[in-house]
Amino acid sequence: MRILVIEDETKVGCFIKRALEEESYAVDLCEDGARGLQIALITNYDLLIVDLMLPSLPGLEILKGVRQAKVQTPILILTAQSQVDQRVKGLDAGADDYLTKPFAIDELLARIRALLRRGSTESPGVLQIDDLALNPATREVTRSGQRIDLTLKEYALLEYLMRHTGRVLTRPMISEHVWNQDFDTFTNVIDVYVNYLRNKIDRGRSKKLIHTIRGSGYMLKAD
Amino acid sequence: MPLRVRLTLWYGTALALILIIFSTVLYFVTARSLRDAVDESLEETAAAAVRSLEERGFLPLVNEDELMSQFPELARIDKFFQIFSPSGTITIRSPNVKQHEMPLSPKALEVALAGRTLLEFAKYPKEPPLRLISVPIIFRGSLLYIIQVGTSMDSVEATLNRLLLVLLVSVPIALAVSLAGGWFMAGRALRPVDAITLAAQRIAGGDLTQRLTVPASADEIGRLTKTFNGMIDRLETSFRQIRQFSSDASHELRTPLTVMKGETELALRRPRATDDYKIVLESNLEEIDRMTRIVDELLFLSRTDMGEVKMERQPVPLDSLIEDLHRQASLLGHERDIQVVLRATAPAAVLGDELRLRELFLNLLDNAVKYSHPGGTVEIALTIEHTQAQVTVTDRGIGIAQEDQSRIFDRFYRTDNARTHTKKGTGLGLAICAWIVESHGGQLKVQSKVGEGSSFTVKLPLAPAAAKRPLTPS
Numbered sequence: 001m002r003i004l005v006i007e008d009e010t011k012v013g014c015f016i017k018r019a020l021e022e023e024s025y026a027v028d029l030c031e032d033g034a035r036g037l038q039i040a041l042i043t044n045y046d047l048l049i050v051d052l053m054l055p056s057l058p059g060l061e062i063l064k065g066v067r068q069a070k071v072q073t074p075i076l077i078l079t080a081q082s083q084v085d086q087r088v089k090g091l092d093a094g095a096d097d098y099l100t101k102p103f104a105i106d107e108l109l110a111r112i113r114a115l116l117r118r119g120s121t122e123s124p125g126v127l128q129i130d131d132l133a134l135n136p137a138t139r140e141v142t143r144s145g146q147r148i149d150l151t152l153k154e155y156a157l158l159e160y161l162m163r164h165t166g167r168v169l170t171r172p173m174i175s176e177h178v179w180n181q182d183f184d185t186f187t188n189v190i191d192v193y194v195n196y197l198r199n200k201i202d203r204g205r206s207k208k209l210i211h212t213i214r215g216s217g218y219m220l221k222a223d
Numbered sequence: 224m225p226l227r228v229r230l231t232l233w234y235g236t237a238l239a240l241i242l243i244i245f246s247t248v249l250y251f252v253t254a255r256s257l258r259d260a261v262d263e264s265l266e267e268t269a270a271a272a273v274r275s276l277e278e279r280g281f282l283p284l285v286n287e288d289e290l291m292s293q294f295p296e297l298a299r300i301d302k303f304f305q306i307f308s309p310s311g312t313i314t315i316r317s318p319n320v321k322q323h324e325m326p327l328s329p330k331a332l333e334v335a336l337a338g339r340t341l342l343e344f345a346k347y348p349k350e351p352p353l354r355l356i357s358v359p360i361i362f363r364g365s366l367l368y369i370i371q372v373g374t375s376m377d378s379v380e381a382t383l384n385r386l387l388l389v390l391l392v393s394v395p396i397a398l399a400v401s402l403a404g405g406w407f408m409a410g411r412a413l414r415p416v417d418a419i420t421l422a423a424q425r426i427a428g429g430d431l432t433q434r435l436t437v438p439a440s441a442d443e444i445g446r447l448t449k450t451f452n453g454m455i456d457r458l459e460t461s462f463r464q465i466r467q468f469s470s471d472a473s474h475e476l477r478t479p480l481t482v483m484k485g486e487t488e489l490a491l492r493r494p495r496a497t498d499d500y501k502i503v504l505e506s507n508l509e510e511i512d513r514m515t516r517i518v519d520e521l522l523f524l525s526r527t528d529m530g531e532v533k534m535e536r537q538p539v540p541l542d543s544l545i546e547d548l549h550r551q552a553s554l555l556g557h558e559r560d561i562q563v564v565l566r567a568t569a570p571a572a573v574l575g576d577e578l579r580l581r582e583l584f585l586n587l588l589d590n591a592v593k594y595s596h597p598g599g600t601v602e603i604a605l606t607i608e609h610t611q612a613q614v615t616v617t618d619r620g621i622g623i624a625q626e627d628q629s630r631i632f633d634r635f636y637r638t639d640n641a642r643t644h645t646k647k648g649t650g651l652g653l654a655i656c657a658w659i660v661e662s663h664g665g666q667l668k669v670q671s672k673v674g675e676g677s678s679f680t681v682k683l684p685l686a687p688a689a690a691k692r693p694l695t696p697s
């Protein structure tokens with residue numbers, strides 16, 4: 001899951017980025033409002049986190065810009081003002097949720113999970129395909145009840161695959177949603193990580209879940 | 224008592240007094256002129272009688288018939304005659320005075336004997352009063368007889384009674400009608416006052432957007448309304464400023480809190496290397512320092528608002544203060560590779576608080592260094608202009624846009640440019656500077672152009688002793 005954080009307070013932006021990365025999200029950070037809007041419009045993010053008080057372009061304008069471009073990415077706004085009218089304006093301008101500073105990291109993560117769940121088609125908290133289960137809240141992955149330990153990137157890749165079961169996912173799609181903008185698309189890192197996942201999930205099992213679609217990419221499905 | 228009642232009562236009392244005086248005067252003047260008319264006609268009749276008696280040589284009339292033939296009009300008019308002998312006994316009288324014996328009053332006899340005419344009233348029970356004129360007829364020095372003409376005051380009294388009745392009925396009615404009118408008018412005149420009261424109540428309830436509609440007329444109510452609206456304008460502005468200020472303050476304090484909470488929580492989520500904890504603690508320390516500075520500056524500003532800040536008024540030698548600050552600022556500048564130059568100085572002393580003045584110039588120098596580009600130059604100059612010391616701090620840094628130049632002295636106001644340039648700064652420094660300059664009776668001005676640099680000028684009145692010294696231009 002790839003997230004864009006638009007926040008001008010460097011320290012705040014940095015700890016949000018680190019906290020999210022430790023949860024295996026791919027995170028881009030932007031300190032400038034106008035540039036943030038540009039990036040949000042050209043990249044396919046799964047979630048935007050926007051601070052409302054920004055130099056050059058107020059957060060509200062970013063919200064409007066994004067929604068005007070018909071981009072439906074869920075948006076979480078951060079406000080320092082606890083005033084109701086700011087939040088109401090934010091929600092009216094197209095934000096999906098808000099958080100008042102200072103906030104607890106656990107709450108930030110919970111709200112992000114809720115927003116990402118809302119974006120995808122399946123609504124239950126635990127993602128399930130055949131006997132493979134993934135719980136985004138605890139980041140626990142099991143197959144036939146057996147715990148599988150994954151690295152951050154492996155987890156991120158699996159979560160993305162599981163949120164889009166039965167669909168062909170091309171390498172650019174995977175790189176866009178699992179890696180951030182520092183990632184160089186022309187490497188075979190994706191294939192390497194898919195292989196790591198295969199080893200941990202499908203190896204030694206009769207039923208394979210990860211399928212290679214020749215010439216285009218990968219697909220997760222039960223048969 | 225409500226104003227409306229009071230106004231009406233005052234008005235009613237005044238009107239009642241006027242009406243009563245008017246009616247009284249009217250009544251008595253009318254009575255007087257009616258009686259005068261009666262008297263006049265009596266006198267005329269008497270004079271006519273005397274003339275006709277004179278024609279017949281004052282021969283006494285012997286009987287009623289002779290009287291009637293002498294004065295045939297007696298049968299028609301409402302007057303009667305009586306003729307008395309000089310002793311006062313009645314000799315003859317016209318037939319329309321049959322009912323009563325009406326002897327000559329002693330007074331009339333006395334006056335007649337003295338040769339004068341008398342007008343008098345006579346009253347008999349159950350009869351309207353009579354008006355009588357007694358004229359002595361004197362021939363060759365002796366009183367021949369007394370002729371008396373009388374008339375009933377009946378019609379006069381009736382007229383006066385009717386007038387009294389009319390007045391007694393119409394005065395209260397007029398009073399009542401005009402009281403009602405006055406009540407209505409007072410209500411109308413006071414209705415805008417009620418409107419003002421209502422609006423004031425709504426405003427007192429917290430709705431400062433309320434305004435009174437100003438009446439078209441430029442009368443007292445119009446002026447009151449305008450004054451009132453002006454007052455609410457100022458109230459609304461200062462309320463908005465306070466709200467803006469507290470929201471800014473909470474924002475500025477929440478940011479360091481957010482950083483501290485976020486970084487600390489993140490560090491505690493899992494075991495970390497010692498260095499990681501160290502970084503977090505150092506960062507938190509920075510935030511704590513920043514909050515401390517904000518709180519100190521806020522406290523200072525709110526104490527200035529309450530008028531609680533004491534200012535010394537001692538002669539302060541500006542030249543040595545500026546030289547000292549120049550050294551301090553050079554150290555500040557050194558960190559960012561910025562040169563601080565003391566371009567001019569002059570012996571100058573001002574009356575004031577040395578600590579505050581130091582804070583003022585240090586703030587300006589700190590800004591100049593902070594908003595300069597590395598490698599830049601900051602200049603300080605102290606000169607004397609007439610009776611004022613002038614300190615100028617000039618930089619070639621990021622500059623301030625025209626539209627921001629009036630707002631940078633507001634609390635917490637920082638330009639977007641400045642925000643992107645550096646994270647250091649609270650936006651309170653210039654507000655404090657402005658206060659210090661103002662409380663020294665000086666002026667603080669800014670000249671700036673975006674991208675070219677800024678120049679802050681402080682003008683302070685020289686201390687009297689120094690002002691007398693011959694000026695030594697630098």
Ligand SMILES: Nc1ncnc2c1ncn2[C@@H]1O[C@H](COP(=O)(O)OP(=O)(O)O)[C@@H](O)[C@H]1O
Nearest residue numbers: 590591594631637638641648649650651652653
């Ligand atoms: N020398 C300067 N050059 C450019 N901008 C300045 C300068 N001094 C002040 N400013 C502007 O005025 C604002 C208010 O200044 P100040 O009250 O001292 O706050 P701070 O320095 O903490 O930001 C600054 O944020 C900046 O935008």
Ligand SMILES: [Mg+2]
Nearest residue numbers: 590648652653
């Ligand atoms: Mg400053």
